[in-house]
Amino acid sequence: MAELKHEKNDDFEIVGKNITQMESITRPSLSYWRDAWRRLMLNKIAFASMILIGIYILLAVFVPLFSKYGYADVDSEKMNLFISSQHWFGTDSIGRDLWVRVWRGARVSLGIGFISAVLNAVIGSLVGGVSGFYGGRVDMVIMRIIDVLYGIPALIVTILVMVVLGSGINSLIIALIIVGWIGTARFVRGEVMRLKDSDFIAAAKILGVKDFQIIVRHILPNVLGLIITNLMMAVPNAIFREAFLSYIGLGIAPPECSWGILAKEGAKMLRVYPYQLFIPAFFICSTMLAMNLFGDGLRDALDPKLRGTE
Amino acid sequence: MAKYILKRVLISIVTLWVLVTVVFILVRCMPGEPFQGEKMTPEIKANLEAYYGFDKSLPEQYIMYVRNLLSGDFGYSMKYLNQSVNKIIAQSFPYSFDLGIRAIVFSVSFGIIFGIIAALNRGKKLDYLCVVIAILGTSIPDFIMGAILQYLFGIKWGLLPVAQYLGFRYTILPAVGVGFYTLAMVSRLMRASMLEVVQQDYIKTAKAKGLSKAEIVCSHQIRNAITPVVTVLGPVVASILCGTFVIESIFAIPGMGKYYVESVQNLDYSLVLGMTVFYGSFLILSNLVVDILYGVIDPRIRLQESR
Amino acid sequence: MKREKILEVKDLEFSFRTYGGVVKSVRNVSFDIYAGETVGIVGESGCGKSVTAQSILKLNPEPPGFFGEKSSIKFKGSEIVTKTEKEMRVIRGKDIGFIFQDPMTSLNPTMRIGRQIGEVLKGRMEGRENLSRAQIKERVLEILKMVGITDVEKRYKQYPYELSGGMKQRVMIAIALVGNPSLIIADEPTTSLDVTIEAQILELLKDLQERFHTAIIFITHDLGVIAKLCDRVMVMYGGKIVEKGSVEDIYYQTRHPYTVGLMNSIARLDLDKSVDLKPIEGTPPDLFSPPVGCPFAMRCEHAMKICYRKLPDYFDISDGHQCMCWLQDERAPRIKLHTQLMDKGEE
Numbered sequence: 001m002a003e004l005k006h007e008k009n010d011d012f013e014i015v016g017k018n019i020t021q022m023e024s025i026t027r028p029s030l031s032y033w034r035d036a037w038r039r040l041m042l043n044k045i046a047f048a049s050m051i052l053i054g055i056y057i058l059l060a061v062f063v064p065l066f067s068k069y070g071y072a073d074v075d076s077e078k079m080n081l082f083i084s085s086q087h088w089f090g091t092d093s094i095g096r097d098l099w100v101r102v103w104r105g106a107r108v109s110l111g112i113g114f115i116s117a118v119l120n121a122v123i124g125s126l127v128g129g130v131s132g133f134y135g136g137r138v139d140m141v142i143m144r145i146i147d148v149l150y151g152i153p154a155l156i157v158t159i160l161v162m163v164v165l166g167s168g169i170n171s172l173i174i175a176l177i178i179v180g181w182i183g184t185a186r187f188v189r190g191e192v193m194r195l196k197d198s199d200f201i202a203a204a205k206i207l208g209v210k211d212f213q214i215i216v217r218h219i220l221p222n223v224l225g226l227i228i229t230n231l232m233m234a235v236p237n238a239i240f241r242e243a244f245l246s247y248i249g250l251g252i253a254p255p256e257c258s259w260g261i262l263a264k265e266g267a268k269m270l271r272v273y274p275y276q277l278f279i280p281a282f283f284i285c286s287t288m289l290a291m292n293l294f295g296d297g298l299r300d301a302l303d304p305k306l307r308g309t310e
Numbered sequence: 311m312a313k314y315i316l317k318r319v320l321i322s323i324v325t326l327w328v329l330v331t332v333v334f335i336l337v338r339c340m341p342g343e344p345f346q347g348e349k350m351t352p353e354i355k356a357n358l359e360a361y362y363g364f365d366k367s368l369p370e371q372y373i374m375y376v377r378n379l380l381s382g383d384f385g386y387s388m389k390y391l392n393q394s395v396n397k398i399i400a401q402s403f404p405y406s407f408d409l410g411i412r413a414i415v416f417s418v419s420f421g422i423i424f425g426i427i428a429a430l431n432r433g434k435k436l437d438y439l440c441v442v443i444a445i446l447g448t449s450i451p452d453f454i455m456g457a458i459l460q461y462l463f464g465i466k467w468g469l470l471p472v473a474q475y476l477g478f479r480y481t482i483l484p485a486v487g488v489g490f491y492t493l494a495m496v497s498r499l500m501r502a503s504m505l506e507v508v509q510q511d512y513i514k515t516a517k518a519k520g521l522s523k524a525e526i527v528c529s530h531q532i533r534n535a536i537t538p539v540v541t542v543l544g545p546v547v548a549s550i551l552c553g554t555f556v557i558e559s560i561f562a563i564p565g566m567g568k569y570y571v572e573s574v575q576n577l578d579y580s581l582v583l584g585m586t587v588f589y590g591s592f593l594i595l596s597n598l599v600v601d602i603l604y605g606v607i608d609p610r611i612r613l614q615e616s617r
Numbered sequence: 618m619k620r621e622k623i624l625e626v627k628d629l630e631f632s633f634r635t636y637g638g639v640v641k642s643v644r645n646v647s648f649d650i651y652a653g654e655t656v657g658i659v660g661e662s663g664c665g666k667s668v669t670a671q672s673i674l675k676l677n678p679e680p681p682g683f684f685g686e687k688s689s690i691k692f693k694g695s696e697i698v699t700k701t702e703k704e705m706r707v708i709r710g711k712d713i714g715f716i717f718q719d720p721m722t723s724l725n726p727t728m729r730i731g732r733q734i735g736e737v738l739k740g741r742m743e744g745r746e747n748l749s750r751a752q753i754k755e756r757v758l759e760i761l762k763m764v765g766i767t768d769v770e771k772r773y774k775q776y777p778y779e780l781s782g783g784m785k786q787r788v789m790i791a792i793a794l795v796g797n798p799s800l801i802i803a804d805e806p807t808t809s810l811d812v813t814i815e816a817q818i819l820e821l822l823k824d825l826q827e828r829f830h831t832a833i834i835f836i837t838h839d840l841g842v843i844a845k846l847c848d849r850v851m852v853m854y855g856g857k858i859v860e861k862g863s864v865e866d867i868y869y870q871t872r873h874p875y876t877v878g879l880m881n882s883i884a885r886l887d888l889d890k891s892v893d894l895k896p897i898e899g900t901p902p903d904l905f906s907p908p909v910g911c912p913f914a915m916r917c918e919h920a921m922k923i924c925y926r927k928l929p930d931y932f933d934i935s936d937g938h939q940c941m942c943w944l945q946d947e948r949a950p951r952i953k954l955h956t957q958l959m960d961k962g963e964e
Contacts, residue, residue, distance in 0.1 A: 011923035012949045017899070017916050151325035152332075153593040155552050156586055163574075163582055164336045240451055247453050248555055249575045267457050267560065274461055281454040289449035511722040518676055518717075519737045519792060520709035523702070529736075533727050 036225070039301040046297020049290035056287060060110055063103035071104035072096065072255040080273050089279050093269055098276070101257050102283060108258040110287070112169060112242050116176035117234035121227055123177065124184025129223075131185070132192030133215065143189075146182055154179040162245060167253040172245065176238050184230060191223050225302035232298050236291035243284055259284045314605050322598045329590045333583055334375055338368070357386045358580060385584035389576055395584030398569050405475055406554050406565035409488060412481055413550050417489030418496055422539065425500020426532060432505065440497060447494020453556035456487035460560060473562040484561045488553035492546050496539055503535040510534070540604050544597040551593065623799055623832055624650035624673070624692055630685025631665075631672045638905050642668040644856040645685075652799065653830040657843035657864075659879070660853035663901055666836045667718075669853070670802045673697065673834075674713055675705050692800075710737040714793030714831075716803040720785035720810075724777040730788055731757050731773035737796045756795065764791045765821055783814035787821070794825065802834045807842065819845055840883055844868065849937070852876045855902045855912025862938030871956055872940040875913045880956035911943065919944060919952050 040046055064071060069087075075095035083090045089098035131142040158175045165171035195201060196219070204214050239259070245251035246260025247267075254261060259280050266277030359365065361378065378385070384395035428440035450458075463483055464472030471480050507513065508531060516526045555567035562568070566585065573581040631643040643665040650656055658666045671677045673690055675697065690697040692708065700708075709715075717723040725733060735753045748756070754773070761769040764787040777785055786806060793801050803822065807815040823846055826833055835846055843850050844864060851861040852873065860873040871877050878897035899916040902908055908915070914924035924943050932945035943949055 011926070012921050012943070012946065014919055014921050014950060014952075015925075017914075017918050017920055147321065148325050148328050151321060151594060151597070152329050153548050153590060155548060156329070156590040156593065159582075159586055160333065160336055163579060163586075236449075243451055244453065244552065244556070248559075248571045263451075263454060263457075267453070270457055270461055271465055277454075277457055277461075281457070284454060285446075285450050288451070289445065292445065292449055511717060511719060512725040514676060515715075515717060515723045515789075515792065516725070516736070518674060518709055518715035520706040520711060520796075521736060522706060525736075529728070530725050534725065537727070 032221070032225075036301045040297055043297040043301065046294050046301070049294035049297070052286065052290045053294065056106055056283075057110060060103050060106035064100055064107065067097070067100045069097035069100050071100045071257060080269070080276075082273075082275065090273075090275060092265060092276055093273075098262075098279060101262060102259075102280060105257045105259045105262050105280065106283065108169065108252060108256065109239050109242055109260070109284075112172055112176070112258070113235040113239040116173050116180060116238045117231050119173070119177050120180035120184055120234055121231040124181040125188045125223070125227055127181065128185035128188030128190075129192050129215070129219070132189035133196060133211075133219070135193070135196075139189075142185075146185060150182050150186070158241065158245065159250060162250040167249075167251055169252060169256070172242060172251055175245075176241060180234060180238070184227070184234075187230065188223060188227065191226060192219055195219050195222055229295065229299045229302055232291065232295040236288045236295070239284070239287060239291075259287075311605065315602055318598055318601045318605075322594050325594050326591060329594070330376060330379055330587060331372075333587055334372055337583060338371075354386070354388055354390075357392075358388055361385050361580075379587065384588055385580050387573070387578055387581045389573075389578045389581070393581070395581060395588065398581070399566065399585070399588055402564055402566040402569050405563055406551075406558065406567055409475070409481065409484055409554055409558070409563065409565060410547075410550050412485040413489035413492070413553065414546065416485050417492035417550075418539075418543075418546065421493040421496025422500050422536065424493070424497035426504060426527075426535075428497065428501040429504030429508070429535075430527065437501075440501065444494040444498040444501075447490050448498070450490070452487060452491055452553040453560065455490050456484070456557045456560045459483045459487050475561070475563040475565075484557050484563060487557045487560070488550055491553065492549055495542065495549075496546070499542060500535060500539055503538045504531060507531050507535045537604075537607060540600070540607055543603070544600045547596045547600070548593055551589065620654075621652040622649050623652050624690070626669075626673070627689040627691075628685070628687040629669065629672060629690060630688050631668050631677060632683060632685065633677075634681040634683070640905055641907055642682075642856055643672065644907065646853075646856075646858055648851055648858065648861065650800065650832050650834060653826075653832055654849065655826060655833040655835055655847045657847035657850045658834065658836045658853055659838060659840060659843055659850060661838055661901060664853045665856040666853050667804055670715075670804050670834060670836050673802060674709055674715055675700070675702075676715070710792075710798070711796040712798050712800070714796060714798040714801040716786075716789050716793045716801065716806045718805040718808055720782060720789050723789060724785055726777055728776075729773070730761075730775050730777065730780070734760065734788065734791050734795050737792060757791075760791045760795045761788075763825065764788070764794070765817075766791075782810055783817060786810060786814075786818055790818075790821065790825070794829075794831075797829070798831060800832045800834070802836070804836045805838070806835075808837070808839075815842075822846065840868075840879055852879070855907060857912060857941065859913065859942070860940045862934070862940075866935065866938040870934065870938065871954060872934055872938075872945065873913075873942050874917045874919055874944070874954060877954050877956055878916075911941075919954075921949065 040050075073096060075091070078087070078091050078095040080093055081087055081091040081095075087097050087099060089102055091097055092101070127142060131139045157179050161175035161178055162171060165174065201214060201218055204218055209217075242251055242258060243260030243263060246258050247264045249264075252258045252261050262280035263277060263284065266273075266280055269276045361383075366374070382396070384399065386395065387393035387398075424440045424443065428437045428444075431437045460472050460483060463470045470483050472483075474480055475484070513526060513530060516530045521530075551567075554565060555571055557563070558565040558567035559571050566589075570582070570585050570589075573585070626649070627647045629643055629646040630641070633640045633642060646665075646669055648656070658669065660666050668677060668682075672684070673692075684698050688698050692712065697705075697708070724730075731754065734757045738748050738753045738756060758769045758773060761772060766772050766784065766787055772780070772784075777788075780788065789806070793803075806822070807818050810818060819842060822833065822835075825831070833846075835843070837843060847864055849861065849863050850867045851858045852867065852875065853859065854875050860867065860871075860876050862870070867876060868880075871880060875897070878895070881895040882897060897916055902912045902915065908925070910923070910925040910927055911917070911920070911929055914920040917924065921943055927943075929941050929943045929946075931939045931941050934940055934945070944952055944954075
């Protein structure tokens with residue numbers, strides 16, 4: 001131990017422990033929502049998807065307002081025209097301008113997607129929340145009903161409702177809600193029940209916090225992230241359903257148009273004028289893709305387990 | 311196990327009953343006179359009245375309707391004479407069933423294989439390729455997929471027939487079109503499941519036993535990763551069925567989906583309702599089969615359920 | 618008198634590359650294991666004891682994990698660090714058995730018990746006879762009986778979920794034992810079990826060891842378990858062995874302030890109630906950037922200036938008893954460390 005000889009004697013003076021140094025906080029703390037937002041912005045794919053959806057929404061709002069053609073204007077002299085400076089996406093088999101029709105269709109498709117997803121989330125969260133929070137007999141009755149409803153295939157229910165109510169935007173939204181809220185209610189109930197049993201809720205109860213306050217202050221913030229993620233995932237599903245139902249003739253009734261209707265009309269002309277299908281198809285697919293990728297990003301960003309990571 | 315199956319069967323029966331009752335109520339609630347069309351002939355009207363018993367009281371009608379269904383009678387067309395739902399089903403269901411089975415076999419087997427390949431090559435090019443296919447697959451609705459396939463392989467390149475259903479070559483495009491979405495979903499799920507299983511402690515145990523990578527993957531990893539895939543088979547059947555609706559119309563296959571879409575477009579409500587009840591029962595039964603299958607594959611499920 | 622040295626670990630270093638940087642989980646650890654002895658490794662969570670154990674069988678995932686350059690692990694004279702996966706397969710399960718911490722998750726839920734044990738014996742037993750199916754089954758049934766499982770024919774065909782926790786850990790022991798290894802590494806095998814079951818499992822391990830003279834490396838954070846089972850103890854902290862010696866040395870001649878802290882944290886019935894438990898304040902060091910000095914200095918009430926600056930050497934206390942602490946230096950103030958056990962020993 002020759003090298004030790006260099007040590008001075010006062011090196012062996014006792015200075016004791018130094019715990020504070022180890023436990024200092026190294027990272028500034030961010031609120032849950034700000035942290036989630038930061039991580040969402042860092043996710044390039046999710047960010048790009050969000051921009052794309054934003055652009056689609058703006059075009060859907062403004063193009064039909066300012067275009068010189070109406071979405072239902074028929075012009076028998078300009079049938080099946082290919083893409084040109086006059087008609088950016090060409091015209092369809094009865095001479096309607098496809099550029100306007102695509103964005104009019106976007107209004108309907110996106111509108112149906114968002115409205116039905118939001119209503120699903122609201123109804124599902126209310127039912128699921130009440131069922132999970134109060135438990136007992138209320139829960140049992142609601143859950144039995146949900147179990148049976150869940151067993152009936154969603155497709156069948158939607159079709160039945162459409163057959164009875166007749167085609168149209170309102171009946172489509174109603175049909176989508178009737179099948180959509182059940183899934184939300186089931187998972188919100190599960191989540192609320194899990195939270196209800198957690199220690200911090202017990203602590204709040206012991207401190208005499210009222211039920212309403214517990215729901216608003218403690219349970220809602222914890223479930224909200226999941227509900228929002230679920231909502232975003234429900235939008236592409238609703239768009240898909242709308243397109244499918246319109247395609248088989250049960251969705252939107254002409255002359256009103258949606259992406260599903262455009263795809264259906266385009267498919268008829270597939271052999272001769274494939275662009276009439278591929279243009280609306282591109283918008284359906286890119287929207288679904290962007291919504292799915294954005295939903296994925298949102299799920300990661302709102303996942304409390306991934307907090308603080310890049 | 312017996313208790314588990316019994317419980318599933320009971321739930322399915324209740325669900326079926328709710329379905330037929332809801333259909334009955336809807337029929338009675340339809341605004342105006344639903345069964346009126348310009349083509350309606352006295353003979354068809356007589357058929358419909360015999361089936362629905364419009365002249366009787368509601369409870370009697372209900373009993374009659376349920377009895378009809380129980381004896382396997384799904385009703386009549388209101389547009390065409392002597393076209394019963396049963397007759398149409400008997401003619402067209404074999405086509406749809408054949409297409410459905412092909413699509414399921416194609417999508418589930420390739421989905422599982424893609425998922426495994428992606429997971430085993432995590433972070434490499436092959437993985438990205440599989441992930442891209444999966445994302446695209448879940449973003450392209452089947453009617454668009456069908457049309458694209460038909461256009462490219464049938465019309466543009468002339469490799470495969472564009473319509474009808476006469477032999478193996480005719481089945482390829484429709485089956486891919488119907489199954490692509492499911493393939494994407496299954497491969498995504500399988501990949502995630504494989505990556506989760508590989509982190510499990512028992513994989514480390516297997517490694518500590520001195521097993522080779524291949525042995526671990528085959529007998530430990532895949533076997534456990536496949537279980538969650540079985541749980542989505544119920545939704546898979548539903549989505550495949552949904553796919554046959556549009557794909558059959560696109561490829562002019564004389565299956566049930568094509569008739570269904572046609573009867574919707576012809577406003578032939580009684581035909582639509584009859585076929586809907588048939589579809590609904592079929593889906594509920596296939597869900598029952600999947601549930602039981604799941605119980606067989608994962609012994610832990612039986613235990614949880616019977617407690 | 619000297620027994621056969623079966624495992625020789627020298628300057629073992631094992632680190633993990635993560636997004637946050639390189640974590641040095643094990644730093645310059647050296648120890649030997651002799652045939653038939655039981656050695657305990659004790660320390661709190663994250664001190665590197667599991668990583669040490671798993672690196673002996675190269676079970677840590679590589680990448681992101683990797684060995685330090687000078688690391689050497691010699692099993693019966695042959696170097697393990699440089700072995701390929703294929704070469705390791707021959708050693709795993711056959712020469713060295715491994716018992717994992719949590720029997721609930723360490724058994725494959727979809728495979729029958731018998732097959733899970735039998736797998737160890739299947740194929741490629743290089744240098745050993747290839748067993749037939751029937752022979753494997755016979756051997757598995759035999760080993761099941763040995764680990765105290767009754768009704769073996771029935772158990773052979775059962776799935777893990779049909780077994781209790783203690784039963785599962787017996788199966789894990791059977792897996793470790795079935796290849797007739799000369800060394801078993803047990804990584805906290807009783808941590809997740811009830812106390813009564815824990816006692817049974819410890820009894821079983823002790824019993825089996827006496828019968829087969831297998832060496833055991835026993836990893837735990839429970840000093841009580843060590844006392845029951847082990848001949849020698851190594852205390853790990855911050856990826857390093859801070860004190861090692863025979864059980865008597867460590868319990869009655871405790872030298873390292875961390876070991877003292879561990880001793881004083883044990884709740885014991887036989888000692889004076891008026892004496893409070895003394896927890897060690899603070900948390901283990903951040904292994905992303907381990908302190909330059911002694912890893913324990915920040916939590917050590919006797920820490921000296923030098924402790925923060927320079928890593929102490931190993932000081933020999935007596936034959937086989939070593940301690941990595943500056944307090945053992947001749948220039949350090951004479952501090953009287955004491956634990957209740959030491960006090961009791963002196964009385």
